[in-house]
Amino acid sequence: MTAPTAGGILAATDAMRSDQQTYTREQVAYLMHLAYDSGRTARYVGDLAELHAGWARHPIQRPTAEQRYAERMAEMTAAAGQVNAELGRPAGYRYDGGPVQWEPEVKG
Structure with missing residues (x-):
């Protein structure tokens, strides 16, 4: 109907x-x-x-979309810092594109 x-x-x-x-x-x-x-x-x-x-x-301060976005970005930044530390990269390392050296150089 x-x-x-x-x-x-x-x-x-x-x-x-x-x-x-x-x-x-x-x-x-x-x-x-x-x-x-x-x-x-x-x-x-x-x-x-x-x-x-x-x-x-029960008035609860609910986060705005901008606040939720900022929280999520902070989580991702912290996760990236942890991965960089595990891989031995300097603090704040950020890959912005360009050629990647897949094989390490042998020194000596």
């Missing part, structure tokens, strides 16, 4: 207010769909209200 339309909702409302005692299978299906959709929407709105009320009761 398609999503309810304004015209369909008005037609269903008019049909329910009329003296009509019986409804067609399509009308019943449409009314059931409207009831289900209405309940689902109400539950969703209720869940959102509960969520926002919980946030209001």
Whole structure:
């Protein structure tokens, strides 16, 4: 079934207010769909209200996207420093591209 339309909702409302005692299978299906959709929407709105009320009761400073990005970059910088230390590279070493010497030079 398609999503309810304004015209369909008005037609269903008019049909329910009329003296009509019986409804067609399509009308019943449409009314059931409207009831289900209405309940689902109400539950969703209720869940959102509960969520926002919980946030209001317990105000926690949530990090912004910029703060989360800065934290992640700091983690990656620390991890890179650890890898550099394990490989014997100087502190703050950064490879910026260019040729790589894959085989070590033999001295002596």
